[in-house]
Amino acid sequence: MSDLTPLSLPEPEGRAYLAWLTDTSAAALDAARTGADRLKTAAPGPAGDVLSAWNNIDIALGGVAARGELFSEVHPDPAVREQADAISQQARSLATQFGLDTELYAVFAGLDAADLDADSRRLLERVLRSFRRSGVATAEPTRARIKEIRDRLTVLGQQFAKTIREGTRAIRVRPEQMAGLPQDWIDAHPADEQGLVSITTDYPDALPFRTFAHDAAARRDLLVASLTVGYPDNVAVLHEIFALRAELAQLLGYATWPDYDAEVKMIGSGEAIATFIDKIADAADAPARRDVAVLLERLRRDHPEAERVESSDAAYYAEVHRREELDVDAQVVRTYFDFAKVRAGLLAVTGRLFGLSYTARTDVPVWHETVTAYDVSRTADGELVGRIYLDLHPREGKFKHAAQFTLVSGVAEVSLPEGALVCNLPTGLMEHGDVVTLFHEFGHLIHHVVGGHQRWAEFSGVATEWDFVEAPSQMLEEWAWDPAVLRSFATDVAGEPIPAALVARMRAAEDFGKGYFARTQMFYAALSYYLHVENPDDLVARTAELQARYSLFGYLPGTCMPAGFGHLDGYGSGYYTYMWSLVIAKDLFSAFNSHDLFDVSVSSRYRDTILAPGGTRDAADLVECFLGRPFSFDAYAAWLAR
Incomplete structure (x- = not known):
C-alpha cells in the first residue's frame, strides 16, 4: 500500500480556511524562492539533481496556484474566495518572475543532457522552451514590461471570472408561463409574495426552461438574460485582456496572440486555427441547414409568419421534433x-x-x-x-x-x-x-x-x-x-x-441538430480567435457579424455573449480545441x-x-x-x- 497521504483540508468554517490558505501558501512560496536562489548560487551539479530541485519548486508553486484557483471559485465564504484570488496572483507573479530570471535560465541552459533519461531530457527541453516563451532572452526593459503585463492579466482574468461567477441574472414569470415544464421542476419553483416565479440563468433553471417552456417570449427573455451576464462590466476588461495579450505576443516575437498560444498545441499555428474553423463549418453546413429547415417547418405550424428560427426557439423546437417525430420525450427520459x-x-x-x-x-x-x-x-x-x-x-x-x-x-x-x-x-x-x-x-x-x-x-x-x-x-x-x-x-x-x-x-x-451544433461551436471558436486577433472597438457588432457567418441562428439584440464567455480567459484564442x-x-x-x-x-x-x-x-x-x-x-x- 502507498504510504502517501492525501492533503489535509481544514474544517469548512471560513476563518480556518483563511488561515490555512495564508499559512500553507506563504510557506510554499518561500520554499520556491529559497529553492530558486539555491539553484542560482550553488555550484553547478549533475543535470538530474538540478531538475529534481526545479521539480520541488514546480510542486510548491503549482500547489499554491491550484488551491487559489479552486477555492476562489467554490468556497462559500466571499472572504476566502478573495484571499484565494490573492494567493493565485502571488503564485502566478512568482512564476513570471522565475521565467524572466536570466541567472536561473543560465543554470538550465548550461546543463549537459547526455546522461539524462528520455523523460528528463523532455523536461529539460520543456523548461528551456518555457523560459524562451517567457521572454528571458529579451532586453531588461522588455522583461520588466512582460512581467507587468502578465501580472495585470492575472488580475483581469480573476476580475472577468468573478463578474461571471457573481453575475447570475433572473427573469420573473407568472406561474402559467411555466407551462410545458416538468411538474417536479414547477414544484421546486414556487411563486413569491407577488405571485411571480424567479428563473435564474444558472444551468438547472435555464436549460429546462429554454427546452420545455411553451412561452416563447419568456424563453427569449431568459436567453437574453443569459447572454448579458457580465455585460457591460466585462467589455472593458476583455478589451484590455486582448490588447495586453497582443502586446505580449509581439514583445515575444509573434505576430498575434493565437500564433504564440498555438505554438505549443497540436495545431501549431494561429493561421491553422482559422483554417480548421472553416473546415468544420463547411463540413457541417449541409446537415446543419437540413435540420434547421426541419425546425423552421415546425415553428411555422405555430407561427406561420416566422421567417427564421431564433436561437431562443432552437432548443424548444428541437425537443418538439424529437418528441413528435422521433418518439423521444425528454420529460419521460429524465x-x-x-x-x-x-x-x-x-x-x-x-x-x-x-x-x-x-x-x-x-x-x-x-x-x-x-x-x-x-x-x-x-x-x-x-x-x-x-x-x-x-x-x-x-x-x-x-x-x-x-x-x-x-x-x-x-x-x-x-x-x-x-x-x-x-x-x-x-x-x-x-x-x-x-x-x-x-x-x-x-x-x-x-x-x-x-x-x-x-x-x-x-x-x-x-x-x-x-x-x-x-x-x-x-x-x-x-x-x-x-x-x-x-x-x-x-x-x-x-x-x-x-x-x-x-x-x-x-x-x-x-x-438531430449536430450539424447546427457544430456550426454554433465554430461561432464560439471564431469569437475566441478573431477577437484576439482584432480586438474590435465594437465587441457587440463583431459578435453579430461572426454569428451571422458561422451560426445558423441570428444575433439577439441587446446581448453581448463574450462578456459572459468564461473560456475567453482560460482558453484564450483556443476554443477551437x-x-x-x-x-x-x-x-x-x-x-x-x-x-x-x-x-x-x-x-x-x-x-x-x-x-x-x-x-x-x-x-x-x-x-x-x-x-x-x-x-x-x-x-x-x-x-x-x-
Missing part, C-alpha cells in the same frame, strides 16, 4: 435519471472501465456540506492512487459552469493526485444532457488521477497539449449513451431500467468493441497508453500508440454526415 443513482452509476461504470474503486470519505473535511469526497484505489491490488471531491450542485457565489480543478498534482513518491469536479447539476431528476456532461467532466478527473503518477510535476495528469485534453472526456461520453451501461443505473421510480429501445431512439434523436478534440475522440472510440464497451483488452490498453502517461509524450504519439496509426478526420466526418 424520469430514469435520478441524481443519486446517476452518481453511483458513474462511479461504478468508470471503476469497472479503468480498474478503480471509490471509497466514500465522510470523515474528511470538505468546503461545503454538499461536497462529497472519495478515495480512489486500484481494484487489482487496493493501492491508494488519489482522492477526488465532487461539488456538483449550484449555490450563490460558486463557479457557474462545469470543470475539473486540480487540488494536488500527483508526483511519484511525493504526493497523490487530488482533484475536484465542479458542476451545477440538479439534485433530483436530471436531463440526459446533464448525465452526458457529468460523464464528460468526470473524464478529466479520471485523467488527472490515472495520469498523476509521474516523476516530474510538469507531466502530471492532464498535462498533454491543450487541444487534446478534451478528447478523453468526449470519448467517455459514449458510455452515457450505451443501452447496457445505462440500464445498470438508469431506473425509474419503480426500479424499472430504461428500455434499450428508448435509448436507441434517444441516440437517433441526439444526431473542443472540436479538434472531438475529431480525435471519435477516432479513439472507433477502437472500442461496440458490443462490449467494457472489453478489458481495449479499456486497459486505452488507460495505459492514453491516460497513464500524462504529459510524458506528445498527444499525437499517444494516439498513434493506441490506434496503431496516426489519428484521422474520417471517423468524425462519417459521424457528422450520417
Whole structure:
C-alpha cells in the first residue's frame, strides 16, 4: 500500500480556511524562492539533481496556484474566495518572475543532457522552451514590461471570472408561463409574495426552461438574460485582456496572440486555427441547414409568419421534433435519471472501465456540506492512487459552469493526485444532457488521477497539449449513451431500467441538430480567435457579424455573449480545441468493441497508453500508440454526415 497521504483540508468554517490558505501558501512560496536562489548560487551539479530541485519548486508553486484557483471559485465564504484570488496572483507573479530570471535560465541552459533519461531530457527541453516563451532572452526593459503585463492579466482574468461567477441574472414569470415544464421542476419553483416565479440563468433553471417552456417570449427573455451576464462590466476588461495579450505576443516575437498560444498545441499555428474553423463549418453546413429547415417547418405550424428560427426557439423546437417525430420525450427520459443513482452509476461504470474503486470519505473535511469526497484505489491490488471531491450542485457565489480543478498534482513518491469536479447539476431528476456532461467532466478527473503518477510535476495528469485534453472526456461520453451501461443505473421510480429501445431512439434523436451544433461551436471558436486577433472597438457588432457567418441562428439584440464567455480567459484564442478534440475522440472510440464497451483488452490498453502517461509524450504519439496509426478526420466526418 502507498504510504502517501492525501492533503489535509481544514474544517469548512471560513476563518480556518483563511488561515490555512495564508499559512500553507506563504510557506510554499518561500520554499520556491529559497529553492530558486539555491539553484542560482550553488555550484553547478549533475543535470538530474538540478531538475529534481526545479521539480520541488514546480510542486510548491503549482500547489499554491491550484488551491487559489479552486477555492476562489467554490468556497462559500466571499472572504476566502478573495484571499484565494490573492494567493493565485502571488503564485502566478512568482512564476513570471522565475521565467524572466536570466541567472536561473543560465543554470538550465548550461546543463549537459547526455546522461539524462528520455523523460528528463523532455523536461529539460520543456523548461528551456518555457523560459524562451517567457521572454528571458529579451532586453531588461522588455522583461520588466512582460512581467507587468502578465501580472495585470492575472488580475483581469480573476476580475472577468468573478463578474461571471457573481453575475447570475433572473427573469420573473407568472406561474402559467411555466407551462410545458416538468411538474417536479414547477414544484421546486414556487411563486413569491407577488405571485411571480424567479428563473435564474444558472444551468438547472435555464436549460429546462429554454427546452420545455411553451412561452416563447419568456424563453427569449431568459436567453437574453443569459447572454448579458457580465455585460457591460466585462467589455472593458476583455478589451484590455486582448490588447495586453497582443502586446505580449509581439514583445515575444509573434505576430498575434493565437500564433504564440498555438505554438505549443497540436495545431501549431494561429493561421491553422482559422483554417480548421472553416473546415468544420463547411463540413457541417449541409446537415446543419437540413435540420434547421426541419425546425423552421415546425415553428411555422405555430407561427406561420416566422421567417427564421431564433436561437431562443432552437432548443424548444428541437425537443418538439424529437418528441413528435422521433418518439423521444425528454420529460419521460429524465424520469430514469435520478441524481443519486446517476452518481453511483458513474462511479461504478468508470471503476469497472479503468480498474478503480471509490471509497466514500465522510470523515474528511470538505468546503461545503454538499461536497462529497472519495478515495480512489486500484481494484487489482487496493493501492491508494488519489482522492477526488465532487461539488456538483449550484449555490450563490460558486463557479457557474462545469470543470475539473486540480487540488494536488500527483508526483511519484511525493504526493497523490487530488482533484475536484465542479458542476451545477440538479439534485433530483436530471436531463440526459446533464448525465452526458457529468460523464464528460468526470473524464478529466479520471485523467488527472490515472495520469498523476509521474516523476516530474510538469507531466502530471492532464498535462498533454491543450487541444487534446478534451478528447478523453468526449470519448467517455459514449458510455452515457450505451443501452447496457445505462440500464445498470438508469431506473425509474419503480426500479424499472430504461428500455434499450428508448435509448436507441434517444441516440437517433441526439444526431438531430449536430450539424447546427457544430456550426454554433465554430461561432464560439471564431469569437475566441478573431477577437484576439482584432480586438474590435465594437465587441457587440463583431459578435453579430461572426454569428451571422458561422451560426445558423441570428444575433439577439441587446446581448453581448463574450462578456459572459468564461473560456475567453482560460482558453484564450483556443476554443477551437473542443472540436479538434472531438475529431480525435471519435477516432479513439472507433477502437472500442461496440458490443462490449467494457472489453478489458481495449479499456486497459486505452488507460495505459492514453491516460497513464500524462504529459510524458506528445498527444499525437499517444494516439498513434493506441490506434496503431496516426489519428484521422474520417471517423468524425462519417459521424457528422450520417
